[in-house]
Amino acid sequence: xxxxxxxxxxxxxxxxxxxxxxxxxxxxxxxxxxxxxxxxxxxxxxxxxxxxxxxxxxxxxxxxxxxxxxxxxxxxxxxxxxxxxxxxxxxxxxxxxxxxxxxxxxxxxxxxxxxxxxxxxxxxxxxxxxxxxxxxxxxxxxxxxxxxxxxxxxxxxxxxxxxxxxxxxxxxxxxxxxxxxxxxxxxxxxxxxxxxxxxxxxxxxxxxxxxxxxxxxxxxxxxxxxxxxxxxxxxxxxxxxxxxxxxxxxxxxxxxxxxxxxxxxxxxxxxxxxxxxxxxxxxxxxxxxxxxxxxxxxxxxxxxxxxxxxxxxxxxxxxxxxxxxxxxxxxxxxxxxxxxxxxxxxxxxxxxxxxxxxxxxxxxxxxxxxxxxxxxxxxxxxxxxxxxxxxxxxxxxxxxxxxxxxxxxxxxxxxxxxxxxxxxxxxxxxxxxxxxxxxxxxxxxxxxxxx
Numbered sequence: 001x002x003x004x005x006x007x008x009x010x011x012x013x014x015x016x017x018x019x020x021x022x023x024x025x026x027x028x029x030x031x032x033x034x035x036x037x038x039x040x041x042x043x044x045x046x047x048x049x050x051x052x053x054x055x056x057x058x059x060x061x062x063x064x065x066x067x068x069x070x071x072x073x074x075x076x077x078x079x080x081x082x083x084x085x086x087x088x089x090x091x092x093x094x095x096x097x098x099x100x101x102x103x104x105x106x107x108x109x110x111x112x113x114x115x116x117x118x119x120x121x122x123x124x125x126x127x128x129x130x131x132x133x134x135x136x137x138x139x140x141x142x143x144x145x146x147x148x149x150x151x152x153x154x155x156x157x158x159x160x161x162x163x164x165x166x167x168x169x170x171x172x173x174x175x176x177x178x179x180x181x182x183x184x185x186x187x188x189x190x191x192x193x194x195x196x197x198x199x200x201x202x203x204x205x206x207x208x209x210x211x212x213x214x215x216x217x218x219x220x221x222x223x224x225x226x227x228x229x230x231x232x233x234x235x236x237x238x239x240x241x242x243x244x245x246x247x248x249x250x251x252x253x254x255x256x257x258x259x260x261x262x263x264x265x266x267x268x269x270x271x272x273x274x275x276x277x278x279x280x281x282x283x284x285x286x287x288x289x290x291x292x293x294x295x296x297x298x299x300x301x302x303x304x305x306x307x308x309x310x311x312x313x314x315x316x317x318x319x320x321x322x323x324x325x326x327x328x329x330x331x332x333x334x335x336x337x338x339x340x341x342x343x344x345x346x347x348x349x350x351x352x353x354x355x356x357x358x359x360x361x362x363x364x365x366x367x368x369x370x371x372x373x374x375x376x377x378x379x380x381x382x383x384x385x386x387x388x389x390x391x392x393x394x395x396x397x398x399x400x401x402x403x404x405x406x407x408x409x410x411x412x413x414x415x416x417x418x419x420x421x422x423x424x425x426x427x428x429x430x431x432x433x434x435x436x437x438x439x440x441x442x443x444x445x446x447x448x449x450x451x
Contacts, residue, residue, distance in 0.1 A: 037065065037080075037176050040111040044118035050125075051138045053179050055081075055118055057167040058145065062242050065175025066303050070108040073241040073300075074257070075249040078106070079113035080175075082245065083120075087254035089150035091120050098123055121148060138168065142186040151248035156213055158191040160244040174305065204272040207318060210261060211271045215250035219258040221279040223290070231276070231326040233292040234319050235283050236358075237338045238306075238348035243298040247271050257281050259294035261318060265306045268314025276322075283341045293322055301350025308428045309405040312354070316361030323362065330362050357406050360449035367447030369404035371424065371437035373397070374416045383431045386410030386423035393430060402426045402437060406451030407444055418442075425451055 045052035059065050062082040072078055076086040083106055085092040095106050095116030105112040124144035125135055134140045142161045149160030171181030188194075195202075196211075204210035225231055239246040243264040250258045250273040259282040260274045274280040274294075282294030295315060299306025323330045332355065338348045373380050379395035387410035396402060403426060410423040415435030422434040422443050439445050 035176070037110055037114075040114040041177070043111070044114045047115070048118040048122035049132065049135050050118045050121050051136070051141065053168060054138050054141055054145075054164065055114065055121075056177050056179055057164045057172075058117065058121075058148070059114070060172055060174060060177070060179075061163050061167055062245070063300070064303055064305050065177060066300065067108070067110055067113070068300055068302060072107075073245070074239060075241055075245060075252075075255070077241065077245070079108070080110060081113050081117035082242070083107070083113060083116050084150060086252070088152075088252050091148060091150070092116070094120050094123065117148075121145070124148065139184060139186050142188050142191070146191060149244060149248060150252075151244070152216075152251045153213060153248070154191055154194045155196050156244060156248045156251060158188065158194050159196040160242075160248065161186065161188075161191070162196060163242070163244055206272060206276045207261070207270075207321065209270060209314075210318075211269075213247050213251065213271050213273060215258040215273040215280075216253045216255070218253040219250055219255050220274045220281055221289075223277060223279045225277045225279070225290075226326060229279070229290040231291060231293060232328055232334065233288065234322055234328060234335045235288065235292045235294050235338055235341065236315075236335065236349050236353070237282060237294060237296045237346075238301045238350055238353070239296045239298055240300055240348065241298070243269070243271075246296055246298065247273060250274075259296040261293070262296040263298060263311050263315050263318075265298040265308050265311050268308075268310040270314060270318065283338065284345065285341045285343050288341050293326075295319065297349065301348050301352065304352035304429055307352055307354070309425075312358055313361055313366065316358055316366075319358075319362050320364070330359070332359065335359065335362065354451055357449050357451040360406075365447060365449045367445070367449075369407075369424070369439055369441075369445035369448045371402050371404060371439035373400045373402060373432070373437055375436050376416075380432055380436050382426070383423075384429045386425075386431045388413060388433075390431070396426070396432065402432070404437070404439065404445060404448055406449040407434070408451045 041052055041056055059080045063080040065080050067080050077084040083092040083095050096103055098119035099116055101112050106116045121144050124147045128143050145161035145164050146157040151157040165184045165186045169184050171179055202212040204212045246262050249255050258274050258280045260280050261272050263270050279289050280294045283289045328334050338346045373396050375398045379397050381392045382394040383390040384393045386408040404424040406425045408423050409421050412421045413433040413435045417435050420435050423431045424434050425431050
């Protein structure tokens, strides 16, 4: 939809067009145009009296403010605000009633999607008894957020709302929005006493670092593997949804799907939903289900921003452990993508998944390098990929220390440390030429993976 059409929709709904916030370039994903999106948040927050930064944080937690071309998540959620329509969660349907916008508009138009989410949140706030004064305090919105997530399990409901407050606490930038961090103290009500996955609660008995949040018994098959079925593969998935949303979806009896493990993008936290002895319904092929472990990763196949080094490394550590436990070869014939399962209709983990990097981590090449930037200018450009033809996504100051997570071959560059085609990844989709980084090595750093 064009900028003019988006602003026309906003005007029709509110009678005013609020001035847009300054845009911040986001190099990855398919986010809505920054200026209309900023206006959409301004308008929705004002119309429904929902704190603007809370709305933005909710959208960022759900989608990184990405519309994903109108395609639904695995849980039937649409748009950057994940308005859902499934047998258990009806936020899309509620938004239709509250805004009188069409389902198609709410699914595919960013302005409508944000307005719909704000309307639903406001209705939940009203039902929770939030007064006008209480609505002005961002800390009072924990219960409406938890309800919006639609989780059955109180621990997952708290995790969902807490993830939004965590973003408000730390701050974030993306999708044309920049939200500064601030102190938050959400009032959780009855959920205050509930342990969240990864907190002080039940942990996995299969894999020590994992929290335990069991899937609905309607979504997997009880078995006694490896006695009943040999475990000979690991299947890698992209969740097409958020971490808490995916864990919650597996607890929904209507899902008819599950995976053994799910990883969070920001820090590599992991939750187990199905015991390894049991058969998760993840591959879309019964034989592969019976013989594999399914691992989900928070995010969407069309947005590489979710694929952080923290998640890659935590996931690879699990895969390495599973391969050793079950005698699975640590190679691409036995560690496969969902898209490689016979008869698969899914494309995950998608074209942005870096198999070279992942398999090296699985095979124990897990080092992290360090270096110091040297440039004749005050700053050095950071690129979104390993080459001078990739977009500039930031800069790093001369003399700054950087962490090197992996190294890739790209375009040849001449700098203070010679001529080289080696590029260093210093963050998610953030590369600098090795010609400008003093690492103590000529080219590749020992035990640092290739990417």
